[in-house]
Amino acid sequence: MGEQLPAGWEARWDQQNQAYIYTEQSTGQQQWEVPTQPSFPSQDQSSAPPPPAAAPSGKAGRRQYPTAQLQSMYTAQPGSFEYQNQGQQPQQPQHQQQQPAYGDASLSSAAPSFFTPGMAGGDAGAGAQGGAAYPQQPMQQPQGGQFQQYGGGAPVDQMSNQFNQMNMAGGAGGYTGGAPGAGGFEQKQLHAINTINLIGMQPDVRGLEAPPPPYLIPQSASVTQSPYNQPDPSYQRCTLTTMPATQSLLNKSKLPLALVMAPYRSVREADGDMPVPVVEDNVIARCRRCRAYINPFVTFIEGGNRWKCCLCGLSNEVPQLFDWDQAEGKPADRWARKELNHSVVEFIAPTEYMVRPPQPPVYAFVIDVSQAAVQSGMVATAAQTILENLGNLPNADNRTKVAFIGVSTSLHFFSLPPGATEASMLVVSDLTDVFLPKPVDLLVNLTESRTAIESFLARLPEMFSDSFTVGNALGSALQAAHQLIGKIGGKIIALTASLPTLGEGALKARDDPKLLGTSKESSLLTSASSFYKSFAIECSKAQVAVDMFLFSATYTDVASLSCLPRYTAGQTYLYPGFNASRPEDAIKFGTEFGKVLSQPLGLEAVIRVRASRGIRMSAFHGNFFIRSTDLLALPVVPLDQSYVIELQLEDDLKGPVVVLQTAILHTTCYGERRIRVITQAMPVTDTVGELYGSADQVAIATYLANKAVEKSMNGSLDDARNVVTNALSSMLSVYKNQVTSSAGASAQLAIPDNLKLLPLLACGLVKHVGLREGASIPPDLRSYAQCLLTTLPSQSLISYIHPRFYSLHNMPPDAGTIGEHGVILPPTLNLTSERLERHGLFLIEDSQNIFLWVGHEAVPRLVQDVFDLPSYADLVGGKFTLPVLDNPFNQRVNAIVAKTRELRRGVYRPHLYVVKSDAEPALRSWALSLLIEDRMDGMGSYAQYLTTVKGKVNG
Amino acid sequence: MGGEGWLFLFSVLMAAVLLFTMVFFIIMFSDLECDYINPIDLCNKLNQFVLPEMIAHAFLTLCFLLSGQWLAFLLNAPLVGYNVNKIMSKNHMYDATEIFRTLSGHKKESFIKLGFYLVSFFYYLYRMILALISGTS
Numbered sequence A: 001m002g003e004q005l006p007a008g009w010e011a012r013w014d015q016q017n018q019a020y021i022y023t024e025q026s027t028g029q030q031q032w033e034v035p036t037q038p039s040f041p042s043q044d045q046s047s048a049p050p051p052p053a054a055a056p057s058g059k060a061g062r063r064q065y066p067t068a069q070l071q072s073m074y075t076a077q078p079g080s081f082e083y084q085n086q087g088q089q090p091q092q093p094q095h096q097q098q099q100p101a102y103g104d105a106s107l108s109s110a111a112p113s114f115f116t117p118g119m120a121g122g123d124a125g126a127g128a129q130g131g132a133a134y135p136q137q138p139m140q141q142p143q144g145g146q147f148q149q150y151g152g153g154a155p156v157d158q159m160s161n162q163f164n165q166m167n168m169a170g171g172a173g174g175y176t177g178g179a180p181g182a183g184g185f186e187q188k189q190l191h192a193i194n195t196i197n198l199i200g201m202q203p204d205v206r207g208l209e210a211p212p213p214p215y216l217i218p219q220s221a222s223v224t225q226s227p228y229n230q231p232d233p234s235y236q237r238c239t240l241t242t243m244p245a246t247q248s249l250l251n252k253s254k255l256p257l258a259l260v261m262a263p264y265r266s267v268r269e270a271d272g273d274m275p276v277p278v279v280e281d282n283v284i285a286r287c288r289r290c291r292a293y294i295n296p297f298v299t300f301i302e303g304g305n306r307w308k309c310c311l312c313g314l315s316n317e318v319p320q321l322f323d324w325d326q327a328e329g330k331p332a333d334r335w336a337r338k339e340l341n342h343s344v345v346e347f348i349a350p351t352e353y354m355v356r357p358p359q360p361p362v363y364a365f366v367i368d369v370s371q372a373a374v375q376s377g378m379v380a381t382a383a384q385t386i387l388e389n390l391g392n393l394p395n396a397d398n399r400t401k402v403a404f405i406g407v408s409t410s411l412h413f414f415s416l417p418p419g420a421t422e423a424s425m426l427v428v429s430d431l432t433d434v435f436l437p438k439p440v441d442l443l444v445n446l447t448e449s450r451t452a453i454e455s456f457l458a459r460l461p462e463m464f465s466d467s468f469t470v471g472n473a474l475g476s477a478l479q480a481a482h483q484l485i486g487k488i489g490g491k492i493i494a495l496t497a498s499l500p501t502l503g504e505g506a507l508k509a510r511d512d513p514k515l516l517g518t519s520k521e522s523s524l525l526t527s528a529s530s531f532y533k534s535f536a537i538e539c540s541k542a543q544v545a546v547d548m549f550l551f552s553a554t555y556t557d558v559a560s561l562s563c564l565p566r567y568t569a570g571q572t573y574l575y576p577g578f579n580a581s582r583p584e585d586a587i588k589f590g591t592e593f594g595k596v597l598s599q600p601l602g603l604e605a606v607i608r609v610r611a612s613r614g615i616r617m618s619a620f621h622g623n624f625f626i627r628s629t630d631l632l633a634l635p636v637v638p639l640d641q642s643y644v645i646e647l648q649l650e651d652d653l654k655g656p657v658v659v660l661q662t663a664i665l666h667t668t669c670y671g672e673r674r675i676r677v678i679t680q681a682m683p684v685t686d687t688v689g690e691l692y693g694s695a696d697q698v699a700i701a702t703y704l705a706n707k708a709v710e711k712s713m714n715g716s717l718d719d720a721r722n723v724v725t726n727a728l729s730s731m732l733s734v735y736k737n738q739v740t741s742s743a744g745a746s747a748q749l750a751i752p753d754n755l756k757l758l759p760l761l762a763c764g765l766v767k768h769v770g771l772r773e774g775a776s777i778p779p780d781l782r783s784y785a786q787c788l789l790t791t792l793p794s795q796s797l798i799s800y801i802h803p804r805f806y807s808l809h810n811m812p813p814d815a816g817t818i819g820e821h822g823v824i825l826p827p828t829l830n831l832t833s834e835r836l837e838r839h840g841l842f843l844i845e846d847s848q849n850i851f852l853w854v855g856h857e858a859v860p861r862l863v864q865d866v867f868d869l870p871s872y873a874d875l876v877g878g879k880f881t882l883p884v885l886d887n888p889f890n891q892r893v894n895a896i897v898a899k900t901r902e903l904r905r906g907v908y909r910p911h912l913y914v915v916k917s918d919a920e921p922a923l924r925s926w927a928l929s930l931l932i933e934d935r936m937d938g939m940g941s942y943a944q945y946l947t948t949v950k951g952k953v954n955g
Numbered sequence B: 001m002g003g004e005g006w007l008f009l010f011s012v013l014m015a016a017v018l019l020f021t022m023v024f025f026i027i028m029f030s031d032l033e034c035d036y037i038n039p040i041d042l043c044n045k046l047n048q049f050v051l052p053e054m055i056a057h058a059f060l061t062l063c064f065l066l067s068g069q070w071l072a073f074l075l076n077a078p079l080v081g082y083n084v085n086k087i088m089s090k091n092h093m094y095d096a097t098e099i100f101r102t103l104s105g106h107k108k109e110s111f112i113k114l115g116f117y118l119v120s121f122f123y124y125l126y127r128m129i130l131a132l133i134s135g136t137s
């Protein structure tokens, strides 16, 4: 029917009248008669009703019907609208519109990260040093670089001068997020490349918060030009915001190409996060060939009856109900459809997307009840937390099921029949061939058995309070839990305070101190028993995820136990030396565990990334099981977990724009099958310079962290650190030789402005507790740090690698008070002990721990105000809870600590440690080890690290 | 036909079997790449054949050693050493969680083994014919 219609018309079958109804797409007018005249949206479309509210004003209607005819009209008439637009504002690249993100006058004058071609480098440097304490030597920008191309026909010198001015204003923060260029340029836009020198310059750590370089895709690439057509970097970002046209170009550039994503990231309304738009009408338009979902970057052809897939180029039919508002029963505005306006969108999937009816959320708690667990107070705290959070477990439709298993030398099952008020315990001591003592009432409906569960949890601590059993048959208990919930799938939450020593998967204390610091150390970072891998595979097959909460005061073999969360998409949590009698420990665990319990779950999920032809996913990092070459299986998707996917180019990329699309099919805990789709469009380039100009230092650091951890497991820690350093130096060497074209040895170390903090992050990585050299790091802490390095989303990961450092005793008057965006934090300092003052109070935080550093000459008044203690001598270092006192300074410090704790996504609640500058050497050196620009035992300073890198670049 | 003839006849058959095992491995790996099989099934299937293959090859090598076929023995000894080393370091089995990361390495290894078995097949065949000729003459 549709193909006989004139252009601009669409036919729809009307169920009620049993006839076709014809809609003129441009006006929405409907008629029963078969139309004969084609409908062309003409130039006066600009007076037509504006498309979605999201579209930029001033171009209303221009892209309203970007059909093939229209596009040819535009390209055939050079004097048309968009060119006029460009003529009016010929030299207004988007960077200029940005206010400097760190609009500190001394900063912008002290950052000579730009050049004027022809001006001698030394002069510019002298003029620009201003208040900077470090000599900075700008380098000569190569002639014939990118600026000239950017300016189109403008005079070269003038143009680049202007451009430099703009960047002076913009500084590091001057990029827009994901929005494409605002000027309506149809010609190719390029990133500005500002070369700066690293040697002798103190890095400006405030740049770590800057957004990635923009995706400079042409305006016309998106049908709706919605400002949301690119994902927020917290969902997905790429190490390069411009795609290389060929694999050989990518190899030549030595830059990594990988996607960093957290598709199931939390929505924090306090941060201004937008909830994910949901397409509720079950109309899911997908490409017939590559199965890509319709997105803002497709084009509509044949009068809007068909759409052309932006990944493979196939022309597909637009679904019948695509322009139909099913709720209202009337035609809808196609251009208001969420999937054409938003990069991140969720579809409610019809039954074809289900293997089985949506399963309920299921939790099986495996709780260690051996002597160590009971004595540390873990059992009591855990029972209390579960009890308090029973109402917060996702249970909107009263389907949620729970089961409890206690484990020591035998397995303790608890029968919780619906309606009962008491639980009864069943003990199974056969660990070799695990069986369930009872077919029913072990896995129970939370709502129906609520009374029994509550009384059980209240009694659980005292049930085992006189337990003297030593030994832990965790593996067998996990198998039992798997038997319990394996038919449905769900989550096993294992809490253990001792090393599993019995039954399946028994482990030995293998942490031989003689191995530490040697090449054999990496064997302690991989699993000691094959059980944890094979069991993880079984779990993944049965849609069961495992979360591990580890508490042991001694060695627990995190490396082996963390295999379960790794391959089942769970998470490992470590509480070394947990003791619930210390309120800080109990609060930390209780808060984090409570958040884990109340998180919404995405069940039975698979992630698949599709991309334009020529791009292939070559390697995957993160917590999941790789089920086929491009399909990741996640029994339960946790919130805020990060995945890294490496990309390769099999074929040369043809078009000017490529599209990457991540789809995550999952069942919500409310029984809906949903598909979350994240679409990202990137321009393609064939120059190395443009690749460097578009590189995203945060994404590259995340990628390097994952690569290094992988290497430390398959090779040695030495190899792992070399992965980071070699990657950095080969990048800098290519940049030096091919972009700045300065051959031979140089006293300087050139780097593009957008990567200027990458060396600092690399230095932070090689000095990180997960990768650091040295024989004093317990293998458990290393393994746990590696778990975090591979799962934390970039937001937390960057501060985990490069902690934040504030000076509190002399912070600005507004720091710690409530500002426009919540509590104002003091300015961040460089991570060097040069900043520490003997009388000062400092805060260092790495997203997992907060250290309050008190100088030994701190005046009694300061100690009194903050800690409510008479003098420094009365202060005891260690875990600490700040008192809330009636003085403004205390309240400001408390506000900063509180803000720091909720600054980032994720469940973690950092411990607060008080560190005295002259006591507790272990704690003191732990805090100092976070100051990564300093030298510390055996490892060089940041300056020395740069010298090493420079040696590799020059040599 | 003397003992040597029988030995090489046996070797030819063994080499043929090993050859086919490798072909099977390679086919399975490419099935995995094309999504015809999932990594768990693949590893379960292939792991059944890993040890038999190694034992068969080691047995053949032992036969050469005992019968004093030094050249044939020396030809096979490195592979036996390689296999033993793999077993000692406990990475001779295919691991479903790592298979995609290590797939290219496994494929390469299988192709090299395939080539090796092919060469040895013809060598054994040649030796068998030699033995037959010298036996009849």
Ligand SMILES: [Zn+2]
Residues within 6 Å of the ligand: A287, A288, A289, A290, A291, A292, A309, A310, A311, A312, A313, A314
């Ligand atoms: Zn397609």
